[in-house]
Amino acid sequence: MATLYFDLGSPYAYLAFSRAPSLFRQAPEPAPILLGALFARRGFGSWAQAPERRRRIEELHERIERYGMAPLKLPAGWPGNTLQAMRAATWALQQGAGVQFTRAAFTRSFAEGKDVTGLPALISIADEAGLPGPELEPAIASPGVKDALRTATEAAWEAGVRGVPSVQVAGEIFYGDDQLERAARAAAVP
Numbered sequence: 001m002a003t004l005y006f007d008l009g010s011p012y013a014y015l016a017f018s019r020a021p022s023l024f025r026q027a028p029e030p031a032p033i034l035l036g037a038l039f040a041r042r043g044f045g046s047w048a049q050a051p052e053r054r055r056r057i058e059e060l061h062e063r064i065e066r067y068g069m070a071p072l073k074l075p076a077g078w079p080g081n082t083l084q085a086m087r088a089a090t091w092a093l094q095q096g097a098g099v100q101f102t103r104a105a106f107t108r109s110f111a112e113g114k115d116v117t118g119l120p121a122l123i124s125i126a127d128e129a130g131l132p133g134p135e136l137e138p139a140i141a142s143p144g145v146k147d148a149l150r151t152a153t154e155a156a157w158e159a160g161v162r163g164v165p166s167v168q169v170a171g172e173i174f175y176g177d178d179q180l181e182r183a184a185r186a187a188a189v190p
Contacts, residue, residue, distance in 0.1 A: 007035035073113030
């Protein structure tokens, strides 16, 4: 079974999450992690706040067109702080609705261009995913959810994840949306 590590702030993770079901025999298990914590561990941050931002956004648009997906719409102020969103994704996963929540959040963020980092948006996404939206705020403030996200992020780091999207197949890490086909081929090998 493959695992797809993601952060809801990553448009490349959006691409990988959207494409994975058509490439893998069994879609990878979604694994929410906090990308900001990986940035701190590796000692450098996002390309979205670097000189290559414009070139990378153009490249994202080209990929999305090539993949036949809806045009990319980055939310105003992107990238934002995804801590609450990733706690919400962790909670959704614990509730058995990780795929539904993640799909709804990625669609809202990168196909509709709406911010998903605030509580009202996250509650609405939880409702859309079939979760009890009013339970989201106390859940993401709970030590259990906070610890689960921290533990998942640490475990991803220990496994070799240095950015998102990353897919783990039989102990091997495939980093980047451009490695998704390779990861799918590795997952298909018995």
